[in-house]
Amino acid sequence: MRLDVTALLVLLLAGPVSAKSLEIFFIDVEGGQSTLIVTAAGQSLLIDAGYNARGGRDPDRILAAIREAHIDRIDYLLVTHFHNDHVGGVPELASRIPIGMFIDYGMPLGTDRMATGAFRAYEPVRNQYPHLQPRPGDRLPLKGVDADIVSASGTVLSKPLRGAGRTNAACEGFQDQPEDGTENFRSIGMRLRFGAFRFVDLGDLSGNTLAELVCPRNLLGEAAVYLIAHHGNYDSNVPAVVAALRPQVAIMNNGVTKGGAPEAFATLRRQTGLDLWQLHASRNRGVENSDDAFIANVDEGSTAYWIKLTASDDGSFTVVNNRTGFAKRYLPAGKRNRPDRQVN
Numbered sequence: 001m002r003l004d005v006t007a008l009l010v011l012l013l014a015g016p017v018s019a020k021s022l023e024i025f026f027i028d029v030e031g032g033q034s035t036l037i038v039t040a041a042g043q044s045l046l047i048d049a050g051y052n053a054r055g056g057r058d059p060d061r062i063l064a065a066i067r068e069a070h071i072d073r074i075d076y077l078l079v080t081h082f083h084n085d086h087v088g089g090v091p092e093l094a095s096r097i098p099i100g101m102f103i104d105y106g107m108p109l110g111t112d113r114m115a116t117g118a119f120r121a122y123e124p125v126r127n128q129y130p131h132l133q134p135r136p137g138d139r140l141p142l143k144g145v146d147a148d149i150v151s152a153s154g155t156v157l158s159k160p161l162r163g164a165g166r167t168n169a170a171c172e173g174f175q176d177q178p179e180d181g182t183e184n185f186r187s188i189g190m191r192l193r194f195g196a197f198r199f200v201d202l203g204d205l206s207g208n209t210l211a212e213l214v215c216p217r218n219l220l221g222e223a224a225v226y227l228i229a230h231h232g233n234y235d236s237n238v239p240a241v242v243a244a245l246r247p248q249v250a251i252m253n254n255g256v257t258k259g260g261a262p263e264a265f266a267t268l269r270r271q272t273g274l275d276l277w278q279l280h281a282s283r284n285r286g287v288e289n290s291d292d293a294f295i296a297n298v299d300e301g302s303t304a305y306w307i308k309l310t311a312s313d314d315g316s317f318t319v320v321n322n323r324t325g326f327a328k329r330y331l332p333a334g335k336r337n338r339p340d341r342q343v344n
Helices: 005-014 054-068 090-094 113-126 169-173 207-212 239-245 262-269
Strands: 021-026 035-038 044-047 074-078 099-103 146-152 189-194 197-201 225-227 249-252 275-280 295-297 307-312 317-321 327-330
Touching (some): 035 054, 054 090, 169 239, 197 307, 207 239, 239 262, 262 275, 275 317
Parallel strands (some): 074 099
Antiparallel strands (some): 021 307, 146 189, 189 197
């Protein structure tokens, strides 16, 4: 039997292992999104599926993560919005693995050509499956976790999630930021809670719609892990969001040059106690990338290493860089983290 050194390291770092764990794979689709969540109950939720074409590159990468997670189906496929870097890979993926239910906000407005073209290929596939169209305040039917929808179709929560609702002092410096006129502002956003662990994914929300979730009141509460909205582009650089969530870890699903705006990096660097993990080293001028250990891919786009997170219901979690084997364990907020360790 072959010993997986990275898996062994994670176990050693974690100490006593909870009988329940949640896994999240942040899959490299070159500046799009694809995030695989496997719950402690064994259910799977895939958020977005990357691009189409490219020789089936993104479905291949997703299926590799699925095999690593030891599952053989996708119970729920959530499409945050209808841009090709999020929904393009769905038709091919659906031809290669069983899917239980599709989740999205219905259909695009029709004024965004990027969305209408991608939706044309996606809709006939979706029509073959059960379909759920959630609204802000709804909860997805996953077992053992609370997956709360916080935004959809251009609207956000009308009241705070449980435990949230405090006035956010960081909103005082917020300047008006109109959305970019595409479907981004209609993205489905979600907060997932597993015991004391919280994860936030807001798709490609940007500008004023993104800010509405935390200004003037923080409707989301705090979260241990934040998947940075819109790949860390300039229009999702709302410092009040990071101040409200107070994450221990932020994940940037950027590409070599896509996303990863210098101002987004600067905002994250100013947040005390935050580790930034990147799917790619950014080649954008003026950025300050994280240390190599926290970056999954460092070439021009040929590799596809993922970032894997394993969380316990006590709020502790471990993040592993699939490229290097580097792993870091995070204790629940307020407790001292153990030193970083690396597999050579």
